[in-house]
Amino acid sequence: MKPKVAFFDFASCEGCQLAVLNCEDILLDILGLVDIVEFREAMSETAPRFDVAFIEGSINREQDAERLRDIRARSTYLVAMGACACIGNVQARSNFIAPAENFQRVYGVEDRNMVQTDPEFWPLWAHTRVRAVKEIVPVDFELRGCPLVPEEFVHLVKALVTGATPRFSTQAVCVECKMNENECVYDQGETCMGQITRGGCKAICITNGYRCDGCRGILPHANLAAHHGLLQSKGLSEPQITNRYRLFCSAESLGRVGRTGHDK
Amino acid sequence: MSAFFVHKEAVTQWIRHLARSNTVYFPQRAGQSGFRFKPVKETTEIQFDRYQPTLAPPGKKLAPAEEPLFRYRKQGDAAPELVPILDQSPRILAGVRPCDLKGIHLMDRANREGHGDPHYLTRRTHTILIAHDCLQPCDDSCFCDAVGSLGWRDNADLFLTSLEDHILIEVRTGPGETLIQGMNFPVCTDVAAVKSRAEAQRAQPFGRQFHADLARIPAIIASQWQAPVWEKQVERCFSCGSCNLVCPTCYCFDVHDDFDLTDPNAGQRTRTWDGCMLPQFAEVAGGHNFRPNPAARQRHRVKRKFEYLTERFAEGSFCTGCGRCGRQCTTDIDIFNIVNDLIDHAEANS
Secondary structure (H helix, E strand, O other), rough: OOEEEEEEEEEEOOOHHHHOOOOOOHHHHHHHHOOEEOOOOOOOOOOOEEEEEEEOEEEHHHHHHHHHHHHOOOOEEEEEEEEHHHOOOHHHHHHHHHHHHHHHHOOOOHHHHHHHHHHHHHHOOOOOOEEOOOOOHHHHHHHEOOOOOHHHHHHHHHHHHHHOOOOOOOOOOHHHHHHHOOOHHHHHOOOOHHHHEEEEOOOOHHHHHOOOOOOOEEEOOOOOHHHHHHHHOOOHHOOOOHHHHHHHHHHOOOOOOOOOOOOO | OOOOEEEEEHHHHHHHHHHHHEEEEEEEOOOOEEEEEEOOOOOOOOOOOOOOOOOOOHHHHHHEEEEEEEEEEOOOOOEEEEEEEEEEEEEEEEEEOOOHHHHHHHHHHHOOOOOHHHHHHHHHHHHEEEOOOOOOOOOOOOOOOOOOOOOOOOOOOEEEEOOOOOOEEEEOOOHHHHHHHHOOOOEOHHHHHHHHHHHHHOOOOOOOOOOOHHHHHHHHHHHOOOOOHHHHHHOOOOOHHHHHOOOOOOOEEEEEEEEEEEEEEEEEEEEEEOOOOOOOOOOOOOOOOOOOOOOHHHHHHHHHHHHHHHHHHOOOOOOOOHHHHHHOOOOOHHHHHHHHHHHHHHHHHH
């Protein structure tokens, strides 16, 4: 019997699900290996149990956390899919701003006060921290990146259906950048997060003329002191450096970089 | 063997002529600071004078970053059927500088050892090398003279030396000869005179020099296992592996199997570059890592280039002095400085 696979989205742009659907040329081959039983972006059916649940998006509200726990309880394997699910992504930048200030910025003073005075608004207080999936439930596998890398998705599906251990890069983006024989971003007078960021993306941004902004998260062995010093030596101010570190890696980088930095 | 003294313009036309019926790689400007070995097209600028070591060394054309090794298919209990994938497409690497020529020589030594690597050796057999001498150091990072690469020519099929607006073409092998056939180039009647005129233009000293003779360096490094230099030199290291991946003599790789979506019993084994500065390089089953910290990895890398491999293959150095690792390190960790620091430390403590 083919494994039952489901896709769920939380706070995200659904771009990762789109990236999966964009595997058009091999999508039918994948459907030969698995049964997709829930996938809001593509179908309306639902199912009670799943062999593999793919979770897209960060967890912003307590009711989302409850829904996630329920999915976890009904799944054999749970996969965090994309930067939002894995590390919080750009929306987790709000974690560095006091909730009241945040509400005021978005909704104005009057509505900010409603959150305090009106019981109907109280549940919004639960939205005080944008969380990665692993902060709430155990995660078996991570498909990192904004968006995820389709080749890694296919690789994971293959590994799951055969019981093999999937391989994901724990090397710096520089490895694949050098494999592509790119001119280093630093030699073009720019700065880059590649040396401290998890690879596996084939250095796609640099290969296409941009820099690495670190969407796959900070490497466990990252030499942050050296990287911080390097960015300073290239003339970046402390607020600029903090912004670079927090752009994608917000939830993950908390406590690791930029504790004393600014986020304006 | 024969030699010709040819106007640069005619050499340029000859390279273009070769490129019409062959795949000819020649160093071409890439981005703001670098060069890449890329196939020559009709519009390619071919010039011999302005050069910086390419981002990747030309020898990597013989061992690409990712290459399929074989296809497999398993049916029932029978032994799997294996079909090797060998790249027999002929190619010419032109404008290869002596440091990289020596890099290819050292890659040949390593890949011919033992059973030999059929994938590398098949490409190598179908490759012709047109080298070009250096009369000036490429930049401040180069130290080819210090490691004995300057003027290296042993494995060149054709060896070129620029002298003002002419180029001396020395034919060194049969395959090299075939590339010259029919060109009617003017024969060089006094090769020694042309070479000595070129030699006279060579910078002295040529690039950076070590604080000790190359012959003494393996023993010095062997004596410095516990030197504080290793720790000091990795304070700024990211363990990103760039120094390995741009090195003309780094040949380590990893392999993985990938089955076909349409048939899980069939698939392909692929190898990709690996590097000893990457944290997981020396990790084994069970999770033990023989070199868990950057200092231990850096020591291993330096000892490979200046001690282990030089002794195993009786070569003066497995570092070619091309300077790529130091040039492309974003925090300027330079193997040349590491070796000099080790020499200084050894002298100070002897």
